[in-house]
Amino acid sequence: MNSNEKLSYRNKNILAPMVRIGRLPTRLLALQYGADIIYSEEIIDHRFIQCKRTINNALDTIDFTLDHDSRPMFRTCAVEKSKVVLQLGTANAERALKAAKLVEQDVAGIDVNMGCPKEYSTKGGMGAALLTNPENIKDILTTLVKGLSIPVTCKIRVLPELKDTIKLVQMIESTGVVALAVHGRRKEERPRHTVRVDEIRAITEAVSIPVIANGGSEDCIQSYSDIEKFRSATGASSVMIARSAQLNCSVFRKEGLLPMEQVIKDYLKIAVRYDNHYINCKFCILEMMKEKQETPVGQAVRSALSLEQICAAWNMTEYLQSSRLKRGLPTGSDVINDEPALKKFKNDDIITMDFVLKRCDYRMKNGKSPKTILLEWCRGKEEKEPVYETVCRDSDRRFNSVLTCGGKMYRSTYWERNKRLAEQAAAVVCLRNIGVDDGRVKNDLTNGNDPSTDT
Known part of the structure; x- marks a missing residue:
């Protein structure tokens, strides 16, 4: 050059x-x-x-x-x-x-x-x-x-x-x-x-x-x-x-802003073309959706476990399959199987929630994290302290925690990037199911990850 x-x-x-x-x-x-x-x-x-x-x-x-x-x-x-x-x-x-x-x-x-x-x-x-x-x-x-x-x-x-x-x-x-x-x-x-x-x-x-x-x-x-x-x-x-x-x-765009829905579809076309990992796609799309995450499409994206499922939420399954065929890639389901990591648990016994921990929503209400709030609640009720069993999924090195509290088990369906976040997410699922304030800062129930920070 x-x-x-x-x-x-x-x-x-x-x-x-x-x-x-x-x-x-x-x-x-x-x-x-x-x-x-x-x-x-x-x-x-x-x-x-x-x-x-x-x-x-x-x-x-x-x-x-x-x-x-x-x-x-x-x-x-x-x-x-x-x-x-x-x-x-x-x-x-x-x-x-x-x-x-x-x-x-x-x-x-x-x-x-x-x-x-x-x-x-x-x-x-x-x-x-x-x-x-x-x-x-x-x-x-x-x-x-x-x-x-x-x-x-x-x-x-x-x-x-x-x-x-x-x-x-x-x-x-x-x-x-x-x-x-x-x-x-x-x-x-x-x-x-x-x-x-x-x-x-x-x-x-x-x-x-x-x-x-x-x-x-x-x-x-x-x-x-x-x-x-x-x-x-x-x-x-x-x-x-x-x-x-x-x-x-x-x-x-010099011509002006496009609707959010069009931007997401344009994004997905590129993500499919270059086989971007579904977790990153999910994060970027949820950031674009913001308050619309609670719509049916937003909920489908939140609970998606593959790029295939994200595309389905936006009626782009045919585009995904066509793109993969052109490059000679498999067109079948690419859903990551949780079974190997969670096989020691009877999944039917676990109370689950499609919850993504957004760290900026949990800025330690009164200095307390969801885990701390749950621990104090158990002590106040003279219940056994919560027990967390956290597993790592080999396919993508993501973490999920199964929490046992009061004889019941709880987990988020979303896999977090580290053990600490996985345990906090499980605590939130438990707190919401037993009707205890989980310490969320914001009033809305919008999920997603911590907003990206420009560096």
Whole structure:
């Protein structure tokens, strides 16, 4: 790739890096609707360097997969090669370069996450933790710029003092990065806090490289026309969109927003084409549906155990089968069988509920989790304490917990990503069945996972 072919970050509309959301189907959907650049979700460097790069001839993709995992950590294809930027989570220059070199020929750019405030990023000195370690920032970015043939960028949040932010971004510019994305909030601030438009503008005036303004979804960007307004208000070269695109990716369409139902069907066509895992499809679709999750279609998606069942909920079974036939893939049921993991239980004896634990709905009411609430209820009634038996499903390494309380067994039909969440979900099922407040923060009964966070 010569310098004339390198990705330009000026005057672009960009899909932000978002955990779980920013996988191949959403990225390609954003491109289809008009996005100029698309970012992957954050990929942690020390895990990525353990991946093997393989060419998937059946799907026409390039997959980066760990030995013990059937699902790729990162999947890409020729359609997005000139537009996709892989975001790295890193705290080490040497390791970051090793990870970036692995994917250098398959993406258009590398971005370093220096803005995500979540614990999964900040632990180990990554994400927003880097903002207080400018020497490490300089080392990482300089190493990547010198060692790669593709553009390097980074994404930050603003610091408590504007003068410190200006000093930081000028140092970042000196490393040779080609652009800088700025989320206009501080590390401790969340979407409900007003985006700091004036501080983004001050940053654009302090550096000569393109500044990508981010953080406007909650306050400013509800449709395509709002993108230009946010660009003008911040003085930025480009605009990066997270939550508004997560809710309705057609925000990138010049022609205007499409109905949620059409966006989901467009998403599913891409997900089917590239055999995206049903759990990720389910998460992305439920995020789009929001308050409509309690409709019959929403309930069908929530309880789905395969991509086949999700497609059936949207009357797309014929499309799924036709797509699989074209690629020579099996067209039969792909429902994951729970029996091997749950075979020691008599399933007829278990009280089940189609419940997906949404962590943001359980922010410890009075400092208590559902498990704690149930334990205290049992003690108050002088009942035996709850017993949790948690199993791991070999096919996808998901967890489900069967709770015994008062001589009855309870479980959620949804398999969680770790043992702790599985036990909390089982406790909620029990509490709702015995008529005890489970500590839910929100009044509605909308299910789904924790909203993705742009990094």
